[in-house]
Amino acid sequence: MTAAAPSPTIPRTSRLGLGVGMDLPWGERIGFTPTPGGGDVTPRVRAFLRRHQEHYGYSFFAFQPRNRARLRAADYVPAYDRLYDAMPSDRPRAFHQTLLNMGTPEAYDRRPVADFTNELHARYGFSWVVEDLGIWSLRGRPLPYPLPPVMTERGLERATANAREARELLRPDLHVEFPGFTEGGSFVLGDLDAFDYFRRLADDADVRVTLDVGHLLSYQWLRGRTGSAMYDGLDALPLERCRELHLSGCQIVRGKFRDLHHGVLLDEQIDLTRHLLARCPNLLGVTYEDPVYDEGGALTPKSRPNYERLRTLVAQWAAEGTGEAA
Template sequence: MTTVLPSAAPASTRLGLGVGMDLPWGAKIGFVDTAGGGDVTPRVRAFLKRHTGQFGYSFFAFQPRNRARLRAHDYVRAYDRLYEAMPVGMARAFHQTLLNMGTPEAYDRHPVAQFTNELHARYGFSWVVEDLGIWSLRGRPLPYPLPPVMTERGLELATENAKEARRLLEPPLHVEFPGFTEGGSFVLGGLDGFDYFRRLADDADVSVTLDVGHILSYQWLRGRTGTSMFDELERLPLERCRELHLSGCQIVGGKFRDLHHGVLLDEQIELTRYLLPRCPNLLGVTYEDPVYAEDGVLVQRSRRNYERLRLLVGEWVSGPGRSEP
């Protein structure tokens, strides 16, 4: 495999606004099989041409190409073309979906780690991130990752899983706060989600990613709406937070829905404004899963709060190390 010059983000650098993309194989926003080994779709290429100058870094979420044995060789031609469409030197991260750190079952992470490390050697990932969730059971992937088992034994197992993933991976690991979308997943156990996540991060000694929608989904599940959405956030491991995620969400019938449809809620912008000065080691804020037309233009409904987010993150990048919102 031809080596691609790696990209790396200095640990102390504020990278600003990033873009995260879920790129399934065969989707309009995704990868497509070609005779040359794969490529991004014309729609993705149009978006990158139009918008990547607005971003300081990128990640894409791993989607399996087929059910064959996991081999980096089967993916790198498509990934090369993705990165060739981005500015030279842009920092790169990678969102894994196979570490399965929330599972209570025995699970062999060595093939996933080897695959990820081979990609890292080629692309120089600044970090690898994955939600602390149950992504598969008995080898079968779930349609949406479930939260980990919220018991003391579940916490013990998830912590050991995170330790193992950190040890096996060559790039730094960011463990993401899980989603608690009512109606989209269910919760086993009664431990407090914020305490659970802080204890795991401390005991596993890992950096974390806070998905703003996931935090709101948990607050909504606990009945903390309106100004109560800020309650008890200090119980999270804010000093370990290296990245914030924002993806399209919606409130339907009073219930929080993490839809990844590109449209950010006002509450997500407000919570991001609250968190920025309280996460002293933050690297960046990711706009995750933008939705756009064939010409790469963002859908109309997403533009207002995307611009609000872009301005907010720009102020954070140019502002002091810590300031009150």
């Protein structure tokens, strides 16, 4: 199988519009499946791409290990080639890593992960690599949900050095994603303000950033900033460095914010996205992350209303960037 065509170059002033991000674990109905030829996307994923791919100006998928063997790009390329064969070749594509572990307070050798990522980039031409600023593993053991970095001055110093190192090791651009603070799904060590922490890290490590709207809201809910207060403090974020927004399915359960990735967007996520679109001057696009769909590729009924609201909002923003809105 030949390599997929490289991702097109993106002008810095581009507005790519709506993108899709997919978590594709091995052995799940929405994911990759092992085959004698080295793996493939499942029929459900193919059905979704056939039905919806014209909605999206770019895409990414998140790395999921197929086993605990040593990282080898050759073990993943057959499946990744088949994924990209099922998608338009003329649109930018990115890669969501889960192994850079930039939030960890421990010493961590990122070179094997960076080498693996760079080898994939040489084949697929990723426009950027993104990963949450989280603690993804401790002492070599992956965590079920990435924890926020340690919110102290020492933790900030370590996380900044980690992000700078990852940026220097990777050939494609690195986007560092604001971490999640889901109450009940993670816990927080330290008391620094997360928005100021993230801005200081982005400036000192000189990295571009991704703002996950659900992650921002998870922090606001943790701080008791609900309703109109959900906009408080956002100006402390590195908004001028933001290149991408993420939205994944979230839910408020008994007053607590849950980042469930179940496809259903909250009204608050749409409202906050509208607020951020006007305040992130260098934004490339807005990603609908982890859609949930049936065997025919149709989005679940509960997810459709706010998905369509998001599509309309982002299409208007993208048109304004090209002067077509009028």
